[in-house]
Amino acid sequence: MGEAPLDALMSLDPETFARESRAVISFLAGYYRDVEKFPVQPEAMPGGLGALLHDTPPENGEQMDVILEEVWRHIVPALTHWQSPKFFGYFQANASTAGFAGEMLCTGLNIVPFTRAASPAATELESIVMDWMGKLVGLPDRFLFSDGGGGVLHGSTCEAVVCTLAAARDRALSRLGHEGITRLVVYASDQSHSTFQKGARLVGVPRSNFRVISTTAASGYGLTADSVREAVEADVASELVPLYLCATVGTTGLGAVDPVRDLGELARNHGMWLHVDAAYAGSALICPEFQHHIDGAELADSVSMNPHKWFLTNMDCCCLWVASPAALTSALSTDPEYLNNVTEESAAGAGVVDYKDWQIALSRPFRAMKLWVVLRRYGGAGMRAYVRRHVEMARWFEQALEADGRFEVVAPTRFSLVTFRLRPRRDGDDDAVDGLNRRLLVAVNASGRAFMTHFVVDGKFVIRMAVGGAMTEMRHVQDTWELVRDKAEEVGAVLK
Amino acid sequence: MGEAPLDALMSLDPETFARESRAVISFLAGYYRDVEKFPVQPEAMPGGLGALLHDTPPENGEQMDVILEEVWRHIVPALTHWQSPKFFGYFQANASTAGFAGEMLCTGLNIVPFTRAASPAATELESIVMDWMGKLVGLPDRFLFSDGGGGVLHGSTCEAVVCTLAAARDRALSRLGHEGITRLVVYASDQSHSTFQKGARLVGVPRSNFRVISTTAASGYGLTADSVREAVEADVASELVPLYLCATVGTTGLGAVDPVRDLGELARNHGMWLHVDAAYAGSALICPEFQHHIDGAELADSVSMNPHKWFLTNMDCCCLWVASPAALTSALSTDPEYLNNVTEESAAGAGVVDYKDWQIALSRPFRAMKLWVVLRRYGGAGMRAYVRRHVEMARWFEQALEADGRFEVVAPTRFSLVTFRLRPRRDGDDDAVDGLNRRLLVAVNASGRAFMTHFVVDGKFVIRMAVGGAMTEMRHVQDTWELVRDKAEEVGAVLK
Numbered sequence: 001m002g003e004a005p006l007d008a009l010m011s012l013d014p015e016t017f018a019r020e021s022r023a024v025i026s027f028l029a030g031y032y033r034d035v036e037k038f039p040v041q042p043e044a045m046p047g048g049l050g051a052l053l054h055d056t057p058p059e060n061g062e063q064m065d066v067i068l069e070e071v072w073r074h075i076v077p078a079l080t081h082w083q084s085p086k087f088f089g090y091f092q093a094n095a096s097t098a099g100f101a102g103e104m105l106c107t108g109l110n111i112v113p114f115t116r117a118a119s120p121a122a123t124e125l126e127s128i129v130m131d132w133m134g135k136l137v138g139l140p141d142r143f144l145f146s147d148g149g150g151g152v153l154h155g156s157t158c159e160a161v162v163c164t165l166a167a168a169r170d171r172a173l174s175r176l177g178h179e180g181i182t183r184l185v186v187y188a189s190d191q192s193h194s195t196f197q198k199g200a201r202l203v204g205v206p207r208s209n210f211r212v213i214s215t216t217a218a219s220g221y222g223l224t225a226d227s228v229r230e231a232v233e234a235d236v237a238s239e240l241v242p243l244y245l246c247a248t249v250g251t252t253g254l255g256a257v258d259p260v261r262d263l264g265e266l267a268r269n270h271g272m273w274l275h276v277d278a279a280y281a282g283s284a285l286i287c288p289e290f291q292h293h294i295d296g297a298e299l300a301d302s303v304s305m306n307p308h309k310w311f312l313t314n315m316d317c318c319c320l321w322v323a324s325p326a327a328l329t330s331a332l333s334t335d336p337e338y339l340n341n342v343t344e345e346s347a348a349g350a351g352v353v354d355y356k357d358w359q360i361a362l363s364r365p366f367r368a369m370k371l372w373v374v375l376r377r378y379g380g381a382g383m384r385a386y387v388r389r390h391v392e393m394a395r396w397f398e399q400a401l402e403a404d405g406r407f408e409v410v411a412p413t414r415f416s417l418v419t420f421r422l423r424p425r426r427d428g429d430d431d432a433v434d435g436l437n438r439r440l441l442v443a444v445n446a447s448g449r450a451f452m453t454h455f456v457v458d459g460k461f462v463i464r465m466a467v468g469g470a471m472t473e474m475r476h477v478q479d480t481w482e483l484v485r486d487k488a489e490e491v492g493a494v495l496k
Numbered sequence: 497m498g499e500a501p502l503d504a505l506m507s508l509d510p511e512t513f514a515r516e517s518r519a520v521i522s523f524l525a526g527y528y529r530d531v532e533k534f535p536v537q538p539e540a541m542p543g544g545l546g547a548l549l550h551d552t553p554p555e556n557g558e559q560m561d562v563i564l565e566e567v568w569r570h571i572v573p574a575l576t577h578w579q580s581p582k583f584f585g586y587f588q589a590n591a592s593t594a595g596f597a598g599e600m601l602c603t604g605l606n607i608v609p610f611t612r613a614a615s616p617a618a619t620e621l622e623s624i625v626m627d628w629m630g631k632l633v634g635l636p637d638r639f640l641f642s643d644g645g646g647g648v649l650h651g652s653t654c655e656a657v658v659c660t661l662a663a664a665r666d667r668a669l670s671r672l673g674h675e676g677i678t679r680l681v682v683y684a685s686d687q688s689h690s691t692f693q694k695g696a697r698l699v700g701v702p703r704s705n706f707r708v709i710s711t712t713a714a715s716g717y718g719l720t721a722d723s724v725r726e727a728v729e730a731d732v733a734s735e736l737v738p739l740y741l742c743a744t745v746g747t748t749g750l751g752a753v754d755p756v757r758d759l760g761e762l763a764r765n766h767g768m769w770l771h772v773d774a775a776y777a778g779s780a781l782i783c784p785e786f787q788h789h790i791d792g793a794e795l796a797d798s799v800s801m802n803p804h805k806w807f808l809t810n811m812d813c814c815c816l817w818v819a820s821p822a823a824l825t826s827a828l829s830t831d832p833e834y835l836n837n838v839t840e841e842s843a844a845g846a847g848v849v850d851y852k853d854w855q856i857a858l859s860r861p862f863r864a865m866k867l868w869v870v871l872r873r874y875g876g877a878g879m880r881a882y883v884r885r886h887v888e889m890a891r892w893f894e895q896a897l898e899a900d901g902r903f904e905v906v907a908p909t910r911f912s913l914v915t916f917r918l919r920p921r922r923d924g925d926d927d928a929v930d931g932l933n934r935r936l937l938v939a940v941n942a943s944g945r946a947f948m949t950h951f952v953v954d955g956k957f958v959i960r961m962a963v964g965g966a967m968t969e970m971r972h973v974q975d976t977w978e979l980v981r982d983k984a985e986e987v988g989a990v991l992k
Contacts, residue, residue: 204700
């Protein structure tokens with residue numbers, strides 16, 4: 001390009017845009033066609049990519065086909081393929097045609113709806129779609145805009161947690177004064193997501209005031225109200241102030257469920273904010289047969305779930321609902337002059353939602369478009385069928401494990417996450433069995449034919465098989481079962 | 497769809513994906529072709545969209561063309577068109593063919609690179625691209641990975657600010673103990689972005705410990721080291737602890753520049769963390785003629801800029817560089833078992849970057865792909881030409897204002913933001929002139945032929961013309977000047 005003339009970039013010329021974008025679409029369609037053939041996790045060594053790419057940015061631009069060729073040659077082979085139908089690690093991150101279409105509309109229109117005035121339709125669509133999702137997952141009416149609550153789309157659960165922690169904190173400090181911040185206590189279980197610990201630190205709760213309450217196999221690794229009560233009473237006796245309690249529906253490690261109603265009653269009794277984290281399992285709640293898991297949610301202050309996990313909504317998208325929008329906005333609102341709307345000076349007072357005051361950042365993408373397209377394209381019935389298909393596959397895998405005497409299922413498979421391990425053959429075998437399971441997981445992943453991750457509970461190494469990929473079919477789960485059996489045979493040979 | 501069979505969604509079938517995605521591409525290309533014809537800001541009334549859409553989600557899915565038709569009919573007309581070449585409000589949010597292509601790759605591959613192990617190429621590409629951008633904007637070497645610093649891509653400046661505030665806070669509290677949190681003080685100017693105040697509140701700094709230091713026309717609304725020193729010394733005398741100072745290169749209201757070197761020296765003397773916020777003007781720093789504005793950046797602890805503003809990178813993308821990654825990660829790291837890599841147990845100790853510990857959230861999109869495609873497609877030379885074109889347009893507009901006796905330019909146009917107002921005709925006219933300028937802005941925006949926003953400085957209502965749209969050409973700026981002149985004539989008639 002050299003000394004480029006002023007208009008040379010044609011950076012948003014419609015014809016260039018259409019031509020180059022179509023090339024990217026073909027690239028991605030090809031990727032989806034081939035993704036099953038790649039090893040799910042690459043064997044890329046640290047620094048491998050750096051060696052292939054230049055260490056300074058190019059001075060002159062290049063054509064899109066050259067760039068796509070490099071992506072295919074250097075980058076794709078060094079990715080972990082989250083969209084592979086054989087990806088069973090962590091929790092899935094669903095892509096879909098509709099999620100992608102919605103993200104393209106969001107990215108292409110590229111508006112920044114921080115206030116309603118900055119793009120009216122975006123704010124309104126977000127409020128509509130949050131009420132839609134709230135109804136779909138069976139939330140109590142108090143979380144809907146139509147009943148005085150409301151919802152917002154964040155990028156991640158962590159953001160939702162930080163915002164609700166800040167709201168709870170400011171509510172408490174308005175009573176205690178700011179120096180009370182050192183007395184605030186946050187409660188979670190040993191199964192809760194690490195985001196609660198990180199979030200509590202971020203908002204200034206002392207690290208020593210984060211209570212990790214133990215769970216046991218007896219409650220399916222759910223948090224019991226009795227154990228929380230004990231911790232709360234001890235803290236109150238030490239003049240500490242219970243602030244925030246997290247209940248999880250579908251924990252990351254084991255898919256465990258905390259008893260929302262019991263915890264909600266306890267939280268109310270002690271003036272704590274109750275947050276229900278249904279990041280993963282929230283998607284299952286659209287099916288009536290799973291909605292009993294959030295029985296008692298009317299006692300919560302906030303609820304969150306991630307459509308970007310198991311709801312065909314490409315990264316990133318997290319739904320947060322609150323019963324009291326004012327509690328959130330009083331912690332998060334700002335009012336700089338450069339954002340005021342010159343034509344509607346009193347709008348903010350008139351019940352207008354300015355989403356900048358519901359989140360950490362000012363800038364925000366038009367995420368509502370993405371979730372709206374997913375809901376329109378697949379509908380409630382389509383999404384329920386989608387979720388149930390994975391639940392069925394997970395149950396099949398669980399039954400296969402149980403029918404084979406060598407394995408044990410560690411926590412009950414409530415949704416689509418199966419947790420299992422090779423069982424000890426005799427007492428005292430535990431350490432050896434841990435090593436065996438670790439080697440089993442390494443062998444499965446090294447085969448490239450599936451990818452799973454692990455967890456440790458009660459000191460035991462556990463393999464996690466998270467079913468839920470958009471392209472995962474029963475045959476992939478069946479193949480993976482064969483793979484697990486074969487690899488168990490291989491690594492088990494040592495112990496025989 | 498009714499009782500959908502199990503595989504009915506075909507949610508990532510390559511042929512469906514390609515066909516429906518191409519329809520979205522055509523839709524967007526058509527939007528870019530027509531966007532100039534829409535009123536930049538719609539006349540949508542609150543609740544307008546809700547009346548057009550159903551209040552429950554659909555039970556059955558619909559075809560993509562039906563959905564796109566509704567977007568075109570109901571949503572597009574109620575958007576503020578940030579991609580219009582006549583959008584001059586806030587700061588621009590650039591879309592481009594390359595930025596869009598990068599986002600499509602990110603969204604389509606849909607990986608979640610929270611740790612290096614979760615997708616090696618994504619982490620490495622991010623480190624590479626952050627060093628590229630650091631070199632391009634002329635940062636001191638200490639912010640590059642090659643020299644012990646490093647960078648990360650966040651979604652917004654606000655996130656970068658929260659993370660650096662948390663790092664600074666934890667560094668201070670390790671000395672003071674947690675109860676010291678009530679003594680920490682954050683300094684910014686009356687021109688700094690509201691995110692600093694919000695960020696300070698989020699991390700637990702008392703609201704009363706946020707110092708808003710006045711600036712004046714004499715320093716071009718830049719923060720002077722003397723005024724900060726005075727505030728710092730008063731706080732130290734009251735046994736408060738100076739924590740964090742923000743220097744802005746290109747403020748939101750007026751495009752003012754704080755003297756980085758002077759503020760850096762002061763910050764060092766008092767053990768404060770210095771953050772340089774170049775959210776908007778950071779893009780101009782790729783041109784040598786603007787790099788003097790960050791002279792002294794080697795004294796800073798962190799620097800941020802937003803490619804999603806004026807660097808052709810679609811929302812969202814914020815670069816954050818830190819001199820000491822350890823300061824950041826010690827405030828933000830977590831180590832849950834379910835994220836540990838079973839095959840590289842000691843990897844974290846081996847200098848591997850796990851970006852989850854550089855940000856608020858755990859989940860994160862593959863933003864590096866987007867910025868990498870932009871840099872590859874347009875190159876350093878292309879981007880400099882792009883930025884200079886807008887600077888030239890802004891200067892033209894400024895000169896037109898100055899040549900017309902009725903207007904005054906409020907702050908010097910350092911980059912591509914012009915701040916202006918109708919001047920008072922005689923002393924004591926100020927209130928009337930404010931009303932006049934307000935009416936001028938309302939009239940300009942109501943015409944639909946341009947969109948600008950405002951600011952208030954020294955009690956004066958100021959109109960902001962932020963040049964920098966991807967499709968903005970000189971003719972749009974010239975048309976807008978004619979529009980402003982005409983509307984000034986109309987609203988000025990009253991005062992004549």
